[in-house]
Amino acid sequence: AQKVTQAQTEISVVEKEDVTLDCVYETRDTTYYLFWYKQPPSGELVFLIRRNSFDEQNEISGRYSWNFQKSTSSFNFTITASQVVDSAVYFCALSVFTGTASKLTFGTGTRLQVTL
């Protein structure tokens, strides 16, 4: 069975601060995918990034960066110079691909509040 833990339920930062959202996962599969999704106050789920289990290279996209470490089963997400528009609930998720479908197992989410 898959499990994703996001221990931080809520984080509050002041604009321009850097913030890291933690994600720890559990799976016995050797091939899996890790994701981050953003859910802004408007409610939609926005795909941010996918990482497969064989690719531990860190990734940077603008102010966003992701750190994947298999040794600690973690896939952390850092927002540099946070902005008010970053305020949202962020979900980490894990999927194991069956060949025809992948079932996403979500963490409980971290609510990020960025204030002026």
Next chain:
Amino acid sequence: DTAVSQTPKYLVTQMGNDKSIKCEQNLGHDTMYWYKQDSKKFLKIMFSYNNKELIINETVPNRFSPKSPDKAHLNLHINSLELGDSAVYFCASSQATTATQYFGPGTRLTVL
């Protein structure tokens, strides 16, 4: 262009009624999903269809019945609605050869 769309966006109904939520995707994907997000924001998969065939069926009451008329559509019919069915229901789609799922805007169901 909307990639994954759901109708209606809001659905308010009485206990015991039957209702349907429709989902359509224009991404050319062959796999579609339904997820439920409860009041605490927890997201859990309900069903998955690949090319109109049911692939994933989680522990969901049989009052919930998905229907896939073609690979671009996956509808969710709910019979005898209960208070506990109140939630946001998300449709998603992916290509079977990849794992990335793209989500619709969600349907907020309120059962009174």
